[in-house]
Amino acid sequence: MPDLVGREARLVAVASLTARARSAPPGAARRSVVLVDGRSGTGKTTLGDALGTSLGWRVVHLDDVYPGWDGLDAAARAVVDDLLGPPSGYRRWDWARSEPADWVPLDPSAPLVVEGCGALSRGSAPLASLRVWLRADDDVRRRRALDRDGAVFAAEWERWARQEDAFIATEDPEQLADVVLRS
Secondary structure, eight states: OOOHHHHHHHHHHHEEEEEHHHSSSOOOSSSSSEEESTTTTTHHHHHHHHHHHHHHHEEEEGGTTOTTOHHHHHHHHHIIIISTTTTOEEEEETTTTEEEEEEEOOOSOOEEEEESSTTOTTTTTGGGGEEEEEOHHHHHHHHHHHHHHHHHHHTTHHHHHHHHHHHHHHHHHHHOOSSSEEE
């Protein structure tokens, strides 16, 4: 797919990805799963929500799964072991209290869109039907993330970026993707 920019291009991308997701055979998780990954500020949540709406599938946001600001790797493991594994659910993280919260069960046969940094790893790739990686320029990503989350994320930007760097170096999610989009 070409580099996509702007609202019209996003609509085209969602339509194309919706068609691909509907026609893709289930992965090893034995259900249809779309994984949307990329660094912070690339538009994963926006795309994941648009795909969920277009497909009529439940969307799981890894922001609900990360166990705090140092939890990227733990959430990536939870995608494989919990979300797409036999428990079919996840432990929600209570950001206000900085502690684990309730268990959120998922129907193990229902299709899913999972979005967030850490969604696409060597362990999760074979479980999915469609794997998407999003890219954006660093200055664009930072502006989007800080516009969205303000001072809370500004204080954690470097800490989170180091985890992204390590995850990308280890897992190489872009190479695991079926589709790479520039946002």
